[in-house]
Amino acid sequence: MFRFLVLLLCLPAMAMAEPLRVISLSPHTTELAYEAGLGDNLVAVSAHSDYPPEALELEQVANYRGINIERVVTLKPDLVLAWKGGNPDKELAKLERLGIKVFYSNPHSLYEAADNIEKLGKWSDAPDLAKQRADDIRQALQNVEQAQEGKPEVAYFYQLSDTPLLTNNGDHWPQPLFDLCGGKNIFANSSAPYPQVSVEQVVVRKPDAIFYPNTREKPEALWSAWADYVPAVKNDHIYSVTGDWLNRPTPRALKAVEQICAAMDKVRSDLGH
Template sequence: MMFRFFFLLLLLPALASAAPLRVISLSPHTTELAFEAGLGDNLIAVSAHSDYPPEALKLEQVANYRGINIERVVTLKPDLVLAWKGGNPDKELAKLEKLGIKVFYSNPHSLYDAADNIEKLGAWSDNPALAKARADAVRQELESIEASQQGKSKVPYFYQLSETPILTNNGEHWPQPLFSLCGGENIFADSAAPYPQVGMEQIVVRKPEAIFYPADSARPLESWQKWQAFIPAVKNNAIFAVTGDWLNRPTPRALKAVKQICAALDKVRNDPVHD
C-alpha cells in the first residue's frame, strides 16, 4: 500500500502537466483549420464570423475586423493562439508574443498550404495521425483536380467580390488559386492592388468570358444585364454564383468551391455560342 501511495505521488506532476491545451483562434479560417486538425475540443475562444463547424458558434469571440481584445485573450491564458498573418493586426500579435503567448501564423496561398497548416496544427492535438490523414486527403483531391484540368483552354473571367463598389482580387491574392486550378484567367491579375476597386468600363475592355460572384450577393444578375452587348460573359449567360464561405476561406471546404468553378468553366468551354 505504501509503495502504491508513493507511486501515485510521483504521477501527480505528470497528470497536472497533461491538462488540455487551451487554444484561441483569431480568424474564421483558422477556426476551421483547428477543427480539421483535431483541436476543436481545445478551442476556448474564436473570432467573429467563426461559424463553421456549428460548434464554433458556442465559443466566446475575442477578435473582429477592428482588432483583437488583447486583455481578454491574456485573461483566458491560452497555450496557443492561431493568427491570420496579414489579417490580424501585426502590432497586436507582436504584443501577444511579447507577453509570452505562442502564436501560430496561418496565411495560406494555396490549398496545399492549408493542408500543411492542418498537419502542423495536428502536432498539438491528441491525434496527429488524424490531422495528417485529413491533410493528405486534401492533397490527393487537389492532385486529382489538377490532373482533370490538363489540356483544357484558359478562360478569362471576372470575380465580383462586391457590388457597390465593384471589388475584385488580383492574381496573387485569395481566391485566385481556386480559379487557377480550373483554368480560370483573372482579367485583373496584373492589378497592383490586392483587392482593387474597378469600373464597369475596365471590365468591358477586358472582355471576361465568365463572371463569378458570391451566392449571397443581393442582385448581381440584374446589374449586369444592361452590359449584355459589350461583355461576352453577359451575352452568353455565363454568370455564376459560388458559395461565398467555401470560396473566400482557405480551408478544405474550398474544394467544394473549386468543383463549382470547374463545372462553370467547363460549361463556358463547351457552349456552342461561346465567343
C-alpha cells in the first residue's frame, strides 16, 4: 500500500514534460523565436543576437566562422533555428544526421517573416498568441501597401558601405522594405547580390534619393562634389535609416519601413509628384 501511495505522488512529476530546448544560430532567428513565444526556451544563440536584450545573457554557439557542433550537441536541443544560406549547409546537415530537428528560416519579405513566427509558434506554449502576432504584422504591411498605392516610384541608391562602395540588387535584403515604399533600386538588375559599384555608376543613374544605415556617418564628403549631377545630392535627399531595424527580416523592420516611406514621400513632395 505504501509503495502504491508513493507511486501516485510521483506520477505528476513523471508526467510533466521537460521544457522544449531551443538553440538559435542567427540574430534574426533569435528575434523571431522571442516573437513566437519561444524566448524562455532558448538555451543558446549566435553571436550578435542582441535583441531583445535578454538574448545577450545566453551562451553563444555560432558566429560567422561556423557552428560549435560539439557544444550544440552537448546542450541537447529539441529544436535548432537556422539561417538558410547564412549558416554552413554542411554543419546543418550534420546536426540533422545526429537526429536534431532543424527549422530553416530565410525570409525574403516581412510576410515570410510573419509566416516564420506563426510556424515557430506551434512549438510554443501559446501558438494562438504567435499567430496573432503574425496577423498583426500582415495587417501592418497591408496598411503600408494601401497607403502607398498609386504613388510614383522614387529612384534611389542604397549605400550599404562606402569603402568599398556597396549596395544590394533587386533580389536581396533590404530590397523588400524599399519595395513597400515605392522605391526603384538603380542597381536592381545587377547580377551580384551585393555589388561593388563606383561613384560614376551612381552619378550616371541620377538617383532622386540616397539611403544609408545610421551605423555610418552621413556620406556628404563622398557626394558633395556631385551636387550638380545627382538630384539626391542637389536636393539634400540623403537619408539615414536605423541599421538595427533595416538589416534583419524581423518585425522591427516595420520601423525602418516607416522611415523609408516618410523619406520617399518627402522626395515626391519636393519634386512635385
